[in-house]
Amino acid sequence: MDGGGQYNPRTVEEVFRDFKGRRAGMIKALTTDVEEFYQQCDPEKENLCLYGFPNEQWEVNLPAEEVPPELPEPALGINFARDGMQEKDWLSLVAVHSDAWLLAVAFYFGARFGFDKADRKRLFTMINDLPTIFEVVTGSTKKQPKEKSSISNHSSNKSKSGSKGRGGSEPGRYTKVILAKDEDELVDEEDEEEHGETLCGACGENYAADEFWICCDICEKWFHGKCVKITPARAEHIKQYKCPSCSNKRARP
Numbered sequence: 001m002d003g004g005g006q007y008n009p010r011t012v013e014e015v016f017r018d019f020k021g022r023r024a025g026m027i028k029a030l031t032t033d034v035e036e037f038y039q040q041c042d043p044e045k046e047n048l049c050l051y052g053f054p055n056e057q058w059e060v061n062l063p064a065e066e067v068p069p070e071l072p073e074p075a076l077g078i079n080f081a082r083d084g085m086q087e088k089d090w091l092s093l094v095a096v097h098s099d100a101w102l103l104a105v106a107f108y109f110g111a112r113f114g115f116d117k118a119d120r121k122r123l124f125t126m127i128n129d130l131p132t133i134f135e136v137v138t139g140s141t142k143k144q145p146k147e148k149s150s151i152s153n154h155s156s157n158k159s160k161s162g163s164k165g166r167g168g169s170e171p172g173r174y175t176k177v178i179l180a181k182d183e184d185e186l187v188d189e190e191d192e193e194e195h196g197e198t199l200c201g202a203c204g205e206n207y208a209a210d211e212f213w214i215c216c217d218i219c220e221k222w223f224h225g226k227c228v229k230i231t232p233a234r235a236e237h238i239k240q241y242k243c244p245s246c247s248n249k250r251a252r253p
């Protein structure tokens with residue numbers, strides 16, 4: 001499945017070139033090609049892995065059938081968590097596992113071809129000079145055009161009754177946009193004054209009057225709807241909202 005074993009990089013420079021190619025492919029999947037990547041990771045499918053290739057391409061596929069595989073395998077079953085947490089945090093989780101896999105492949109080559117201490121140190125230094133996939137994904141996701149796609153949804157008035165999803169807990173902040181537009185502007189002013197210092201649990205930026213927010217019912221942190229891919233219309237159907245970290249904890253056995 002993976003082309004890495006066909007040419008077997010044997011020098012530090014070749015292994016690093018292999019690393020950079022695979023890294024570029026996976027970054028592409030998690031940023032510029034994120035819509036396609038998201039669609040391919042259907043939770044209804046079997047255990048899927050994200051592969052990066054030396055030619056800077058990526059692929060979502062089943063793990064290799066042979067045991068043990070020719071190369072270390074990426075994290076298994078990334079698709080199962082896709083709908084159990086916010087998209088931004090799911091992408092970050094895949095990014096972390098992708099970083100771990102890239103190091104595993106690079107040091108697998110190093111071990112296989114007898115890199116000594118100096119070679120391994122040089123390889124790691126070259127790798128460490130590049131930002132991790134996690135750093136790239138978390139630092140640029142909110143700047144991607146895709147991230148803007150949900151902003152227009154904040155003006156939807158379909159979730160006027162969305163506050164019931166928060167169990168009545170501080171409905172002003174949760175139904176901020178809807179209340180300000182459909183009812184009394186006084187609510188908007190009060191919310192702005194009370195919650196002006198509230199920070200988004202995803203991007204860390206301040207609350208703004210014209211943005212839709214949603215609160216985690218477990219840890220009670222607040223998030224921009226656009227950061228966690230939740231629209232007012234979708235929020236209306238969520239009985240209990242759990243943020244990525246809370247969902248992740250509860251999902252683990």
